Amino acid sequence: MIYLNQAGFAPEATKHATLTGDTSYTLHANAGSIVKSGECTLKHDDNSGEDAAIIDFSEIKATGSYYFTDGKGNKSAEFVIDNNHYDEALFASIKMFYFQRCGMALEEKYAGVYARKACHCGGGYMLHDKSIRRKMLGGWHDAGDYGRYVTAGAVALGHILYGYEMFPDALQLDLNIPESGGNLPDILAECKYELDWILDMQDEDGGVHHKCTSQNFCGFIMPDEDDLDMVITPVSSLATGDFAAIMALASRIYRKYDEAYADTLADAARKAWNWLVKNPSFLFENPSEVTTGTYEDMCDTDERLWAATEIYRLDKNEDAKRIILSVLELRINLYALGWADVGGFGTLAVINGGAELFGEDLYRRMTLKWLDEADRLKGIAESNAFNFTLRPAEFTWGSNMVVLMNAMILCVAHKLTQDKSYLDTAQYQLDYIFGRNAMDLSYVTGIGERAFKHPHLRPTEADGIDEPIPGFVSGGPNFRPCDEAANPDNMSDKPAMKRYADDMRSYSTNEITIYWNSPLVFALGYFKEYSK
Ligand code: 9MR
Ligand code: 9MR
Ligand code: ZN
Numbered sequence: 001m002i003y004l005n006q007a008g009f010a011p012e013a014t015k016h017a018t019l020t021g022d023t024s025y026t027l028h029a030n031a032g033s034i035v036k037s038g039e040c041t042l043k044h045d046d047n048s049g050e051d052a053a054i055i056d057f058s059e060i061k062a063t064g065s066y067y068f069t070d071g072k073g074n075k076s077a078e079f080v081i082d083n084n085h086y087d088e089a090l091f092a093s094i095k096m097f098y099f100q101r102c103g104m105a106l107e108e109k110y111a112g113v114y115a116r117k118a119c120h121c122g123g124g125y126m127l128h129d130k131s132i133r134r135k136m137l138g139g140w141h142d143a144g145d146y147g148r149y150v151t152a153g154a155v156a157l158g159h160i161l162y163g164y165e166m167f168p169d170a171l172q173l174d175l176n177i178p179e180s181g182g183n184l185p186d187i188l189a190e191c192k193y194e195l196d197w198i199l200d201m202q203d204e205d206g207g208v209h210h211k212c213t214s215q216n217f218c219g220f221i222m223p224d225e226d227d228l229d230m231v232i233t234p235v236s237s238l239a240t241g242d243f244a245a246i247m248a249l250a251s252r253i254y255r256k257y258d259e260a261y262a263d264t265l266a267d268a269a270r271k272a273w274n275w276l277v278k279n280p281s282f283l284f285e286n287p288s289e290v291t292t293g294t295y296e297d298m299c300d301t302d303e304r305l306w307a308a309t310e311i312y313r314l315d316k317n318e319d320a321k322r323i324i325l326s327v328l329e330l331r332i333n334l335y336a337l338g339w340a341d342v343g344g345f346g347t348l349a350v351i352n353g354g355a356e357l358f359g360e361d362l363y364r365r366m367t368l369k370w371l372d373e374a375d376r377l378k379g380i381a382e383s384n385a386f387n388f389t390l391r392p393a394e395f396t397w398g399s400n401m402v403v404l405m406n407a408m409i410l411c412v413a414h415k416l417t418q419d420k421s422y423l424d425t426a427q428y429q430l431d432y433i434f435g436r437n438a439m440d441l442s443y444v445t446g447i448g449e450r451a452f453k454h455p456h457l458r459p460t461e462a463d464g465i466d467e468p469i470p471g472f473v474s475g476g477p478n479f480r481p482c483d484e485a486a487n488p489d490n491m492s493d494k495p496a497m498k499r500y501a502d503d504m505r506s507y508s509t510n511e512i513t514i515y516w517n518s519p520l521v522f523a524l525g526y527f528k529e530y531s532k
Contacts, residue, residue, distance in 0.1 A: 002055070002068040002076035003386075006435035006448025008085035010531055011061040014424045017068060017076070018385050018436055020050040024071035027057055029064055030078065036060060045385050046392055048438035049495030052385035077435055077442075077449040089434070089447045090524040091173055092471025096517045097156075097190050098177050099459075099469050100140035102148060102197075102223065110176055114469050116459065119223030120146065124212050124230030127287055136212050136230060139197025143513040144456040146223050147213030147292050150201050151303075152515050153194050154242035155339045159408070159518035160191055161249050162348045166415065167529035171521075184257050192261075195250055198243060199268055206275030207235035208243040210284045213292040220461045220504075236284040237276060238295075241303025242342065244272035248310035249349070266314060273311045276304060277319060295339055302332050302343040309349035313357065324362065334369040337405045339515055344370075344409070351412065367416060374413030377406050378425045386436060387428035392496035393479060397508055400443055400476035403429050404519035411526040423531060430523055433473070438497045444520070446470025454504045456511040461504050472512040473520055476500060483508045 002025060004017035019025050019040050026037040040053035055068070060081065068076040099106065099114060108115040126132040139148045140156070164171055164187065171187045174180055179189035201209045214228035247269035255262035286294045297303075305327040312320040324346070337344040347366045355363035377389040389406045390399065410426035413419070428436075435442045435450060442448030445455060445468040452474050453467070454460075460468045477500040481491050485503035500509045 001074050001440060002070055003436045003438065003440055004068070004076055004079060005431040006077045006079055006442045006450060007089050007430075007444075008080035008082060010083055010085060011063060011081055013058070013427060013531065015056070015058045015060065015081075016387055016428065016431065016436070017055040017057065018052050019055050019070060020048070020052045020385075020438070022070040022072050022074075023053075025055055026069050027060065027066060028069065029062075029066055031064065035066065043385060047384065047386065047388060047390065047395075047495060048497040050438060054385050054387065077440070086524050086527060089444060089471075090521070090528060091175070092446060093444065093473070093517050093520045093524060094171075094173060094187060094190065094471075095175055095177075096469070096471040097140055097194070097514065098175065099471075100514060101193060102139050102141050102146065103137040107178070110178060113465055114459070114463065116222060116463070117224035119226065120230065122227070122229065124232045126232050127234060127290075134200060134232060136200060136232065137197070138193055138200075140194050140514050141223065142293065144458055144507060144511040145213070145217050145292065146226055146458065147211060148197065149211040149213070149293060149295050150198055150208055150239035151210070151242050151295050151297070152339050152513065153198055154239075154246040155337070155342065155345075156514040156518040157191055157194055157246050157250070158342070158345045158348075159337065159515070159522045160187065161246070161253055162345070162352065163522040163525045164188070164253060165249075165352050167525050170525040170528040184254075188254065188257070191250070192254075195247070195265070198246070199264070201232075201239070202243065202268055202272065203235060206240070206271035206273075207279070208239040208272060209233060210236040210239045211293075211295070213290070215289055216291050218458075220458050222459055222462045225462075231290060233284070233287060233290060235282060237279060237282045237300045238284055238297050238303050240272050240276055241300055241307045244269050244276060244307035245303075245310040245342075245345065245349070247272065248307075248314040251314065269311065269314060273307060273320070276307060297340045301327055301330060302336070302341055302346070305332065305346040306342045306349065309346040309353070313349060313353045316357075328362070328365060334366055335373045335409050337408055337519065338401060344405075348412070351416070370409065371413055371416065374409050374422055377410060378421060381425045381428055386432060387425065388432055389425070389429060395477045395479040395496040395499065397478050397480075398475040398513070398516060399478060400433060400473055401516045401519065403432055403476070404473075404516070404523060407523040408519050408526075411523055411530075414530065415526075426523065427527070427531075430527070433520065438495070439477075439500055441502065443474040443476055445472045452502045452510065454502050454510065456504055456507040471517070473516040474500075474502075475509060475511050475513070475516060478509045481506070481508045486510075
């Protein structure tokens, strides 16, 4: 078999495919001619359990469409060589957020066949006092379920807005959303939809509630049919830390377009920061009567670090600087970009803020850790025929997020050093997401000839339409799957890269989330800007 990026390659890019189970290959132009052929020596690959080799066809630069065959006659997915090869993927991966909108109807002129009615307009009640209700209108559904969670939302916004700070031009797309043509760039209008909901999660004293979901997951129904009441769970320092950071970051980005809104965001950020400074850790566990997602996290030091870096950028507040310096003495991960560990966002704030603002010493300490991690990833990628950065045990629930976070780390390492080997390694991670994997699948709906089709996504199951909405990233293989479609019994003899089921029931391998799409937006935006 030959696995490769089904979204294709830029003409000047380094182009790798992975050959397994056979030693010879032929590259065909779709027009009919044979472009290249060769022999490879296979080597065992732990992640896929296959004997595999790299096919390097970087010298093929003519635009057009192509496919490979192996010596046994197996045909690979078709792919293009073209400068615009990621355009469709970039558009769809951002438009995904519009399809996750809660609290408004998706009209046909923006949503096409996926149009649907408004959902979850009834507000929510406070867990500690059921008589207190809040509007709780708007925001993005977190995932295949209809919950809305602050830490998850802030992290998704973090991926997109740091991308916007670094390469705004690449993200100026007409998204065909209701706000298109207004005073904000479309992508910022889309993010505002989430920011506004998160603003509502803050109390007067600055604390921010962790999540707003029904007590239990609803069935596989359209969102407007879900009439379960929403409960707003207590304030957590995790949500408040992420909130302070994302609001401060957003206030700077939106100021150019809307002063008043930027002031609102900045004030909300300061209130959250003041709450954080006054309060100890309030971590989060689901209250006993609530069974939806937890986003549990046993440590808020990294959330406080992220908040401190952005508050320092906002107000050059000495307290914030002191907190950054004290956190740097602890051993916390300074490149993580997930919903639990957010230290990497603190580093991105420092990178974007610059050495002049933060001081040479602090800047150097944070970027060096980042580059160390990028080097570690590069080392792993050089050692296997998928040029892949994960090891078998790292295929956790949502392994594709780890892959995409690694792509982000490598993109930023490239920005810091201009060393092309980082960009190549980032690209290999995108290659994996778009089909260079032992499932032979593109993990983005609608992108590539062999894209996965059955996400654990309630509207996709309930809308009666065969094709899933395009642009959604699957969670991907899970070394310890735990649902009825992918479970330890039917997966235990499979290698890590194949512990995946393209099955709607498989929430532990095939759900979608906003924060699995957002790092793809960052990586594709980066490539659009810097890979020319
Ligand atoms: O749909 C739910 C998904 O969003 C969660 O990630 C997952 C794990 O918490 O749970 C899914 O809901 C399932 C529930 O946990 C058990 N009963 C079946 C539900 C739908 O598959
Ligand atoms: O993405 C989360 C993953 O890292 C966890 O292992 C998993 C179980 O706690 O939960 C995932 O988050 C789910 C959330 O709890 C509810 N919405 C769907 C999310 C994706 O499956
Ligand atoms: Zn909704």
